[in-house]
Amino acid sequence: MSVDTRALAADRRLVIKAMLATGGALAFDIEIAMAQASQPAAARSAGIAASRISAYVAIAADNTVTITAKNPEIGQGVKAMLPMLIAEELDVAWDAVKVEQAVADQSRFGEQFAGGSMSTPMNWMPMRQAGATARAMIVAAAARQWSVPATEITTAKGEIFHARTNRRAPYASLAATAAKEAVPAEASLKLKDPATFSIIGRPVPGPDTPAIVAGKPLFGVDTVLPGLVHAALLTAPVRGATLKSHDPKQALAMAGVRKVVVLRQLGHDDAPVDALAVVADSWWTASEARKALVAEWDNAGRDKHSDATFAAAASAAFAAKPATSVRKEGDVDAALAKAAKTVSAQYSYPFLSHATLEPQNCTAQFKDGKIELWAPSQMPNEGKELVAKAMGLPVGAVTVNLTRIGGGFGRRLQSDFMILAAAIAREVPGLPVKLILEREEDFKLDFFRPAGFQKLEAGLDAQGRLTAFRTHLVGFGAKGEPGRGSELPNDLVPANLVPDAELGLTLLESNIPLGWLRAPGSNALAFATQGFLDEVAAAAGKPLPEFMLETLGESRLVQPPKLPGVPDIWQPPAFHTGRAAGVIREVMARSGWRGAAPKGRGFGFYFSHLGYFAVVADCVKSGDTVKVAKMWVAADIGSTVINPMNAEQQIRGSMIEGIGQVISGLKVPIAAGQVQVANFDAYTLPRIDVVPPIEITMVRTDFPPTGLGEPALPPAVAAVANAISSLTGRRVRSLPYEA
Amino acid sequence: MPTMIKVNGKPREVDVPDEKPLLWVLREDLGYLGPKFGCGAGLCGACTVHLDGQAVRSCITPINAVGSGQVTTIEGVSANPVGKRVSEAWTEIDVPQCGYCQAGQIMSAVALLESNPSPTDEDIDSAMAGNLCRCGTYHRIRDAIRKAASQKTAGGADVR
Numbered sequence: 001m002s003v004d005t006r007a008l009a010a011d012r013r014l015v016i017k018a019m020l021a022t023g024g025a026l027a028f029d030i031e032i033a034m035a036q037a038s039q040p041a042a043a044r045s046a047g048i049a050a051s052r053i054s055a056y057v058a059i060a061a062d063n064t065v066t067i068t069a070k071n072p073e074i075g076q077g078v079k080a081m082l083p084m085l086i087a088e089e090l091d092v093a094w095d096a097v098k099v100e101q102a103v104a105d106q107s108r109f110g111e112q113f114a115g116g117s118m119s120t121p122m123n124w125m126p127m128r129q130a131g132a133t134a135r136a137m138i139v140a141a142a143a144r145q146w147s148v149p150a151t152e153i154t155t156a157k158g159e160i161f162h163a164r165t166n167r168r169a170p171y172a173s174l175a176a177t178a179a180k181e182a183v184p185a186e187a188s189l190k191l192k193d194p195a196t197f198s199i200i201g202r203p204v205p206g207p208d209t210p211a212i213v214a215g216k217p218l219f220g221v222d223t224v225l226p227g228l229v230h231a232a233l234l235t236a237p238v239r240g241a242t243l244k245s246h247d248p249k250q251a252l253a254m255a256g257v258r259k260v261v262v263l264r265q266l267g268h269d270d271a272p273v274d275a276l277a278v279v280a281d282s283w284w285t286a287s288e289a290r291k292a293l294v295a296e297w298d299n300a301g302r303d304k305h306s307d308a309t310f311a312a313a314a315s316a317a318f319a320a321k322p323a324t325s326v327r328k329e330g331d332v333d334a335a336l337a338k339a340a341k342t343v344s345a346q347y348s349y350p351f352l353s354h355a356t357l358e359p360q361n362c363t364a365q366f367k368d369g370k371i372e373l374w375a376p377s378q379m380p381n382e383g384k385e386l387v388a389k390a391m392g393l394p395v396g397a398v399t400v401n402l403t404r405i406g407g408g409f410g411r412r413l414q415s416d417f418m419i420l421a422a423a424i425a426r427e428v429p430g431l432p433v434k435l436i437l438e439r440e441e442d443f444k445l446d447f448f449r450p451a452g453f454q455k456l457e458a459g460l461d462a463q464g465r466l467t468a469f470r471t472h473l474v475g476f477g478a479k480g481e482p483g484r485g486s487e488l489p490n491d492l493v494p495a496n497l498v499p500d501a502e503l504g505l506t507l508l509e510s511n512i513p514l515g516w517l518r519a520p521g522s523n524a525l526a527f528a529t530q531g532f533l534d535e536v537a538a539a540a541g542k543p544l545p546e547f548m549l550e551t552l553g554e555s556r557l558v559q560p561p562k563l564p565g566v567p568d569i570w571q572p573p574a575f576h577t578g579r580a581a582g583v584i585r586e587v588m589a590r591s592g593w594r595g596a597a598p599k600g601r602g603f604g605f606y607f608s609h610l611g612y613f614a615v616v617a618d619c620v621k622s623g624d625t626v627k628v629a630k631m632w633v634a635a636d637i638g639s640t641v642i643n644p645m646n647a648e649q650q651i652r653g654s655m656i657e658g659i660g661q662v663i664s665g666l667k668v669p670i671a672a673g674q675v676q677v678a679n680f681d682a683y684t685l686p687r688i689d690v691v692p693p694i695e696i697t698m699v700r701t702d703f704p705p706t707g708l709g710e711p712a713l714p715p716a717v718a719a720v721a722n723a724i725s726s727l728t729g730r731r732v733r734s735l736p737y738e739a
Numbered sequence: 740m741p742t743m744i745k746v747n748g749k750p751r752e753v754d755v756p757d758e759k760p761l762l763w764v765l766r767e768d769l770g771y772l773g774p775k776f777g778c779g780a781g782l783c784g785a786c787t788v789h790l791d792g793q794a795v796r797s798c799i800t801p802i803n804a805v806g807s808g809q810v811t812t813i814e815g816v817s818a819n820p821v822g823k824r825v826s827e828a829w830t831e832i833d834v835p836q837c838g839y840c841q842a843g844q845i846m847s848a849v850a851l852l853e854s855n856p857s858p859t860d861e862d863i864d865s866a867m868a869g870n871l872c873r874c875g876t877y878h879r880i881r882d883a884i885r886k887a888a889s890q891k892t893a894g895g896a897d898v899r
């Protein structure tokens with residue numbers, strides 16, 4: 001029974017309903033509606049549309065607390081983090097909290113997404129307010145029952161106390177009356193003093209860890225349904241090529257094969273594919289039959305694209321002016337002409353794959369004009385809409401169940417695999433069909449981190465101070481619009497710190513679809529800009545971290561130029577030079593960096609996803625290649641690290657990914673329109689034997705906490721590359737490093 | 740033709756083509772969903788199980804190569820003392836991020852400690868280098884193996 005509903009804030013509307021649920025449980029339905037305009041800019045840059053956050057808290061008769069976590073878990077730790085915020089302010093013991101993954105109830109949970117390192121900044125206050133609201137209602141009920149002032153009541157670990165009369169009671173005993181209390185106004189809520197936090201800031205293990213360790217089925221690929229059939233997919237070697245003709249006879253003759261389905265122009269609007277799908281009684285059978293398919297494809301000129309043509313086009317672009325100007329201040333040519341020293345260099349980096357360890361997969365069942373999916377998706381709601389559109393069904397006819405996700409890194413922000421699975425399911429009505437991509441297809445069908453080329457120039461005055469900066473990025477996109485991750489932000493460091501600066505962008509077209517990879521854009525921009533600044537600093541006779549401190553100047557907020565036609569709330573965030581300097585100083589102190597660095601040491605700083613990160617890496621020779629011997633990280637993500645146990649994992653994961661991008665040889669070469677990696681022998685992800693000790697320091701500042709999934713990666717790439725340059729004496733201007 | 744294989748101590752009958760990989764027999768025919776498909780080519784280790792105590796990549800092990808060997812999967816590995824210690828260390832240290840590689844990691848770790856109860860750091864790295872973790876949980880993998888090993892060696896016997 002719902003007794004009261006009340007909005008707590010205008011544009012971030014918190015609505016709480018309290019009710020008495022079955023079995024005498026006290027249940028709270030929490031919903032935070034994010035007005036479209038109030039979404040942080042980083043959400044937009046990660047492609048996240050409107051959002052509604054919700055949670056469901058139930059206090060059972062035995063005083064255990066169940067908190068339903070609704071966002072997809074991709075290994076980022078959100079399944080523990082959001083419930084921690086509620087449990088803290090509700091003032092219950094974490095041991096008494098059970099976290100459940102949300103059921104697929106879109107009417108209750110609305111949007112469910114994972115992306116943009118947004119869960120922390122979006123939920124930090126609302127989820128705490130939700131917990132505090134529920135607590136206040138329980139306190140009010142106790143005050144009424146005991147006829148004492150609410151101000152004399154205290155709580156701890158799920159219990160109510162009244163010291164004067166020496167009374168105590170578990171929350172659950174007040175369920176019936178608490179459900180009838182009015183929802184308090186936001187202004188009357190008292191949040192805890194962070195000094196008294198007992199859950200936030202403590203290491204909390206992943207709620208699914210025991211199930212993972214026991215090998216329990218949790219992931220998309222583990223979906224099993226009665227009557228399940230299996231599908232394997234064959235797509236063209238040249239991405240985007242259309243199906244000219246095919247011969248399924250041999251495949252169909254194989255025992256257990258049910259059907260070969262022709263799929264045409266499905267997937268995302270900007271990268272539709274033609275494909276053949278084999279449906280069989282077993283996935284292994286489908287996969288064997290896939291090898292027996294004969295298909296002819298029409299490349300229609302898509303095979304003209306290759307790394308060599310991209311490089312040639314970039315050289316040509318560098319000889320001309322950039323197609324678009326992203327920022328232009330002062331007069332860079334004049335500043336360079338009068339500079340005491342100038343430096344210029346070209347940098348480049350390859351396409352990268354997400355290579356999630358769980359291949360893209362989805363289970364779908366088409367029955368009575370409705371489709372139900374079991375999808376490891378980072379954007380299940382968008383996937384649902386795309387499936388509806390592709391199938392010509394109303395959105396209401398599509399149901400999406402969330403599974404745990406075996407790695408995201410941004411790959412599963414694209415829901416193409418859901419559309420493909422739905423289209424196959426339609427051809428076997430009534431039967432649930434599980435599509436799993438072969439590793440080779442998973443590589444072919446990725447949305448890649450864009451390759452890029454940069455030509456950078458800088459000027460120094462007689463004291464070796466940075467006076468001018470210019471870069472020309474040749475990236476990828478179509479019709480003048482940069483592709484995902486190929487944007488050039490107008491507040492790129494150090495263009496935002498010098499009076500004469502120019503940022504220009506030229507876009508190449510290709511048949512290779514682009515996607516967001518962990519810290520999109522930033523992961524490559526950090527390499528090029530911090531690598532180049534390492535060269536500039538050397539020309540100035542200063543180590544990079546000191547040169548950065550000098551360039552940052554006094555502590556202040558640097559506002560990026562306003563993006564025209566974009567609401568204020570969606571403008572990029574301001575850059576705090578003091579916070580940047582703070583992490584740089586900290587990492588210098590931790591790594592013992594004084595004066596000129598020893599050979600093999602490199603530094604990188606970057607600001608992205610609202611987080612300030614500085615990294616130092618030490619490299620040593622190892623046979624005929626190089627190895628990272630040690631890394632130091634200093635991070636400023638605000639006042640609080642909500643779950644240090646997970647924070648350590650996210651940061652280490654980013655450091656290792658950085659090592660992978662520089663040293664392990666990660667690249668997706670393109671030749672004749674074809675992706676040149678098919679499996680992990682060619683896509684050489686870092687393994688355990690390249691992983692160094694990593695020392696992490698969190699610098700606390702008085703700002704609201706922000707996310708951790710992404711911002712540690714960009715400076716890691718830069719620091720490792722700069723360390724190799726220092727070690728070998730040969731500047732790493734192109735990734736990956738090749739000995 | 741139906742054949743018998745032994746999985747986690749139990750005899751199981753399967754009727755599949757000889758060359759069907761053990762991974763898919765386990766996942767599709769016998770309902771052991773713990774071993775995972777990552778690459779299908781012996782390159783990632785997600786599918787690792789034990790065959791007579793040895794870590795094998797089940798994605799490239801045809802069922803007819805299993806014969807009368809004992810197959811152990813993640814679902815059954817904590818029935819043995821080393822497996823139990825490793826699983827407990829894994830949970831305490833909270834090794835997983837996404838968790839997809841972890842069944843394979845644990846199986847490789849148990850096989851290592853079965854044959855080498857006190858591995859050096861180099862031993863750990865070389866035994867575990869066949870198991871990819873895309874999320875980068877390698878530090879905690881090392882920590883968990885060291886922890887499980889120290890519990891074995893602490894009293895010289897099987898202490899926990």
Ligand code: FES
Nearest residue numbers: 777778781784798
């Ligand atoms: S799935 Fe067997 S090694 Fe990768």
Ligand code: FES
Nearest residue numbers: 837838872873874
């Ligand atoms: S935990 Fe994600 S692949 Fe290892």
